[in-house]
Amino acid sequence: xxxxxxxxxxxxxxxxxxxxxxxxxxxxxxxxxxxxxxxxxxxxxxxxxxxxxxxxxxxxxxxxxxxxxxxxxxxxxxxxxxxxxxxxxxxxxxxxxxxxxxxxxxxxxxxxxxxxxxxxxxxxxxxxxxxxxxxxxxxxxxxxxxxxxxxxxxxxxx
Amino acid sequence: xxxxxxxxxxxxxxxxxxxxxxxxxxxxxxxxxxxxxxxxxxxxxxxxxxxxxxxxxxxxxxxxxxxxxxxxxxxxxxxxxxxxxxxxxxxxxxxxxxxxxxxxxxxxxxxxxxxxxxxxxxxxxxxxxxxxxxxxxxxxxxxxxxxxxxxxxxxxxxxxxxxxxxxxxxxxxxxxxxxxxxxxxxxxxxxxxxxxxxxxxxxxxxxxxxxxxxxxxxxxxxxxxxxxxxxxxxxxxxxxxxxxxxxxxxxxxxxxxxxxxxxxxxxxxxxxxxxxxxxxxxxxxxxxxxxxxxxxxxxxxxxxxxxxxxxxxxxxxxxxxxxxxxxxxxxxxxxxxxxxxxxxxxxxxxxxxxxxxxxxxxxxxxxxxxxxxxxxxxxxxxxxxxxxxxxxxxxxxxxxxxxxxxxxxxxxxxxxxxxxxxxxxxxxxxxxxxx
Numbered sequence: 001x002x003x004x005x006x007x008x009x010x011x012x013x014x015x016x017x018x019x020x021x022x023x024x025x026x027x028x029x030x031x032x033x034x035x036x037x038x039x040x041x042x043x044x045x046x047x048x049x050x051x052x053x054x055x056x057x058x059x060x061x062x063x064x065x066x067x068x069x070x071x072x073x074x075x076x077x078x079x080x081x082x083x084x085x086x087x088x089x090x091x092x093x094x095x096x097x098x099x100x101x102x103x104x105x106x107x108x109x110x111x112x113x114x115x116x117x118x119x120x121x122x123x124x125x126x127x128x129x130x131x132x133x134x135x136x137x138x139x140x141x142x143x144x145x146x147x148x149x150x151x152x153x154x155x156x157x158x
Numbered sequence: 159x160x161x162x163x164x165x166x167x168x169x170x171x172x173x174x175x176x177x178x179x180x181x182x183x184x185x186x187x188x189x190x191x192x193x194x195x196x197x198x199x200x201x202x203x204x205x206x207x208x209x210x211x212x213x214x215x216x217x218x219x220x221x222x223x224x225x226x227x228x229x230x231x232x233x234x235x236x237x238x239x240x241x242x243x244x245x246x247x248x249x250x251x252x253x254x255x256x257x258x259x260x261x262x263x264x265x266x267x268x269x270x271x272x273x274x275x276x277x278x279x280x281x282x283x284x285x286x287x288x289x290x291x292x293x294x295x296x297x298x299x300x301x302x303x304x305x306x307x308x309x310x311x312x313x314x315x316x317x318x319x320x321x322x323x324x325x326x327x328x329x330x331x332x333x334x335x336x337x338x339x340x341x342x343x344x345x346x347x348x349x350x351x352x353x354x355x356x357x358x359x360x361x362x363x364x365x366x367x368x369x370x371x372x373x374x375x376x377x378x379x380x381x382x383x384x385x386x387x388x389x390x391x392x393x394x395x396x397x398x399x400x401x402x403x404x405x406x407x408x409x410x411x412x413x414x415x416x417x418x419x420x421x422x423x424x425x426x427x428x429x430x431x432x433x434x435x436x437x438x439x440x441x442x443x444x445x446x447x448x449x450x451x452x453x454x455x456x457x458x459x460x461x462x463x464x465x466x467x468x469x470x471x472x473x474x475x476x477x478x479x480x481x482x483x484x485x486x487x488x489x490x491x492x493x494x495x496x497x498x499x500x501x502x503x504x505x506x507x508x509x510x511x512x513x514x515x516x517x518x519x520x521x522x523x524x525x526x527x528x529x530x531x532x533x534x535x536x537x538x539x540x541x542x543x544x545x546x547x548x549x550x551x552x553x554x555x556x557x558x559x560x561x562x563x564x565x566x567x568x569x570x571x572x573x574x575x576x577x578x579x580x581x582x583x584x585x586x587x588x589x590x591x592x593x
Contacts (some may be wrong), residue, residue: 017325019239019365025347027328030289034286051347064349064506067289067331084450085408085482087496121333121500122251122450123290126408126480127415128160136292140160 001046003035011050021051025061029068038072066103074116076110076154078102079133082119085126090142094130095119097144101151114158117153160258163415165432167392169402171382172292172375173418176262181297183304183473185521192310194381198273199318206277210380211389214400218255219245219336219373220449220478222466225380229370232278237369242274242283243345243359246374247329247336251290251500252480255404256374260287260294260418263378268311270377271425272322273384282323284364285374286341289330298326335502337552338371339466340506342590351508352571354554375404375479395421399465403479407433410440410485422463429460429483441486444568448477450497451557452562454484474564489584490572494565495523501558512555519562529579536573 003011009029014024028047036043039062048058062068078098081089096115099105103114109116122127125131128140132147139150170176179185186192188277189407211226232240232339237414244267248256259267271283285302287295302324305311315322334340340350342364363369379401383391392400399421405428412434419428425447429435436442442457447464452475455462462472469476484493502516519542522535543559543566550556566573575583 018329020346022347023345026330027289028217030328030330061347061349065289065330065332067360082496084446085252085480085491085495085502087493088409088482088488092195121503122249122253124248124254124257125160125289126252126254127163127406128254128480129408129414133290136290138293 002040003032007031007035023051025051025053025058026065028056029062029065029135031156033068038069058097061097072109074106075114075158076134077116077118078151079118079120079123081123081125081129081131081133083122085122086129086131089129091130094132094147096142097147098151101148113158114155160254160261161194161415162258163413163417165254165413165417167427167432168418168421169388169420170418171391171394171402172266172378172404173416175266176258178262180263180265181261183265183301183308184591190385191265192269194311194384195276197253197374197384197573198276199316199320201276203277203279204212206384209388210277210293210383211344213383213391214388214395214398215376215379215383215391215401216251216399216466217373218375218379218403219480220250220252220332220475222476223377225372228360228372229277231358232280232368232370233361234279236279238365239260239282240278240280240367241364241369242271242278242280243341243364243369243371244271244283244285244374244377245338245341245355245371246285246287246294246338247293247332247344248291248374248478249333249336250451251333251480251497252406252408252446252449252482253478254406254408255416255447255479257294258404259289259374259378259393260291260298264298265305266378266411267293267298267374268301268324268516270372270380271324272315273380274372275322275378276320278370279450280326280368280370281321284325284327284345284441286327286329286335286345288335289328292328295326295328297560302326315430316583333500334506334552334554340552341371342369349506352554353553373478394463396463396468400466406480408480409483410427410488411483412437419464419480422468425455425462425481426460428464428481433483436483442483443486443488444484444490444493446480446484446561448475449480450482450500451475451553451560453478453560454568456568475560487584488567489527489582490569491523491576492582492584493529494521494562495527497565498523501554505554505558509550509552509555510590511546511549512558515542515555516558518542519558526573526576527582529581531573531575533574533577536566536570
């Protein structure tokens, strides 16, 4: 299992931040996922080994956190918030539009592997609703037209 | 990067460095940066605690507990190391304020952590930032590294002979981790299952050591109190509710945004003056005054001061400062359903009243909203919610039950309008307000 130099540097540094190795687990899983695309059996075994945990321990933690995934998904994960503040300003309509446009439902991935779609809970953009996160990037004060443009831009990047 | 707004009624304390380039350490120093820590270094721990107590600062995460009081619970002597834990796992629906602080003024949070550390005798602090806020943890990592490079953190800070270390930590998506004991579990690399209390974190916290856990906004307020004084800060707010806070206006309002207003600011003025009223001249139906877990207020209950005690008297809570405004075209059954769907999704399942209660309530509300409800459901929803209260390790169960009780009590007529297989009366009325 090969991670980037940046990952390794951050990991070494993180080990010095806590009195227990295990404390690095949650952020390390997320950074590993960012590089590997998802937490495969191989990634899980690697991280369990490094932190002296059983694979079961690691899987038990993964299943708790909504951002951690064990199956591959699209290059761009379109996360549409439909929680109360976004719902009042069109979050549900935005989700429906994305679903039709991409031809996939909640947690689905397009056949070309470019997009995944997710209905998510509050992402902390309530005052700029409706809002969407694509991977880690926030897109706020959205309309259907703005959303189309954003999806088009990501498609070009793919 | 989220847009900034402003209003003449704002009292800028926490937000005074917003959009002033304060993420840059040199700029931060020009704006009185790290002077508060230097001042604290010259004070005794008891003097720092008393200053914060007298300022009337109360926890901005939602519970509104006196910050100085919380610090005073940490034992003076401890065999295990003491820790400061900054809660930046902001995820209460309606709340987007800590995000602004991390984005514009990360050093203020670091300073707050350091001052808390000096007050309780801790030499290490952790700043936990929710996983979705990746760009903010990058800003924070740089701020911490810059502070180390300048000798503000690490060994012998400011030549005082004292050491202090601050670390950042990232989450990976979980509302419940915003609860203090689940936050500690998560930081320790586990599932965010809450711990039973007592013992309280001030005595047995992170890795068994005494731990102070404060919200990011609370800690960011502390340096301003150190420099401006307790009396000045207390005087900004109402009795026992010192200072200002960030209010996040969202929903059906003309000028949504994060505004810093004095504690005790009138809610009606907040909606109509600061927020510019309801789009399209529509009428107000309800307000969720402090994030989704706070019982809603109806349109005739909004002439109320937004401080912890006044909101409690009004039958709700000031919560985390998320003010969600709901107009007359919104179906409250649907609103209740969306709120409950969130809590059901976020319940960790550890405590049965929360795990089963949120699931049953979501199912009942879903059936009810789609026309399959019966009269008995209305009372059952209330009964079920009331029986979740106070029966769980962490307040997630309460957070789900409290708003539901208010929805059912205050909008019973709307629930009844969904009976006998009738379609939702608002389905054709509501139109989303998009920018």
